[in-house]
Amino acid sequence: MHIVKQLMAIPGVVAAGEYAYRGDRFSYEGALTDEFARMASILCRANTLSVNMQSEIFDSFAENIGCRPVQGWIVRGSQITICAVGNYFAFIENRDELLNDVMTIMRAKVGDVQDDLLVNLYARLGGDTKEALY
Amino acid sequence: MNLQKMMDLPGALAAFTYSDKGDLQSHVLREGTELTPQVLDLLARSCVANLAIAGMEARGWEAVTGQGGFQPLKGFSMVGLEWSVVVDGNRGVVVKNRDADYEATFNALQAA
Numbered sequence: 001m002h003i004v005k006q007l008m009a010i011p012g013v014v015a016a017g018e019y020a021y022r023g024d025r026f027s028y029e030g031a032l033t034d035e036f037a038r039m040a041s042i043l044c045r046a047n048t049l050s051v052n053m054q055s056e057i058f059d060s061f062a063e064n065i066g067c068r069p070v071q072g073w074i075v076r077g078s079q080i081t082i083c084a085v086g087n088y089f090a091f092i093e094n095r096d097e098l099l100n101d102v103m104t105i106m107r108a109k110v111g112d113v114q115d116d117l118l119v120n121l122y123a124r125l126g127g128d129t130k131e132a133l134y
Numbered sequence: 135m136n137l138q139k140m141m142d143l144p145g146a147l148a149a150f151t152y153s154d155k156g157d158l159q160s161h162v163l164r165e166g167t168e169l170t171p172q173v174l175d176l177l178a179r180s181c182v183a184n185l186a187i188a189g190m191e192a193r194g195w196e197a198v199t200g201q202g203g204f205q206p207l208k209g210f211s212m213v214g215l216e217w218s219v220v221v222d223g224n225r226g227v228v229v230k231n232r233d234a235d236y237e238a239t240f241n242a243l244q245a246a
Contacts, residue, residue, distance in 0.1 A: 039198070047187070051180075062173050075210055076210065077192060100236055
């Protein structure tokens with residue numbers, strides 16, 4: 001299942017999308033207009049580039065400390081949280097366990113965690129990971 | 135919440151506090167971790183910068199889109215390859231990605 005569809009199947013995910021690293025293309029699903037999705041893509045791309053730059057600075061202080069390559073970032077709002085991993089983003093409500101589920105799926109699908117069996121299993125299940133497991 | 139309690143969070147490798155400018159003020163490191171006080175100091179500085187940028191973006195986003203629910207911000211996290219740093223206010227925790235409970239960590243930092 002495509003990651004955006006998989007994320008949107010989880011109750012509490014407001015919107016999810018994918019953007020090109022070049023910054024000129026994007027796709028999304030959920031409660032955003034085209035213009036807002038374009039803005040969200042630019043915002044996520046800028047922040048992702050910024051944290052990647054910062055990780056290179058960390059690396060110059062201490063090599064191989066487990067920071068690079070950066071997988072993504074999270075901004076926790078009062079009621080909404082933005083998660084970005086790789087070139088995908090998700091706007092989610094602050095509900096119990098939702099952030100952990102979304103990050104597990106996004107990291108498994110996009111991040112460098114192929115060796116983690118449980119995480120990959122989560123990713124293949126799709127939808128509400130807790131409900132599927134138990 | 136003191137640093138030792140922050141170290142009880144799932145996967146915690148380090149806990150630290152910092153000034154508004156990002157100067158590292160106190161820290162605890164898990165034995166065996168490759169993180170150093172110097173890296174924590176740099177992390178604190180980057181997190182202050184990232185929180186400020188995120189605050190600006192949240193304010194702008196709410197003003198332009200009319201959507202609410204972002205302000206006031208409750209924290210920021212950078213997710214690295216093996217660990218994530220989670221910060222809110224003047225406190226931060228570095229947690230191992232494999233064991234991280236982001237919600238519990240954000241909630242603990244908020245409650246501190």
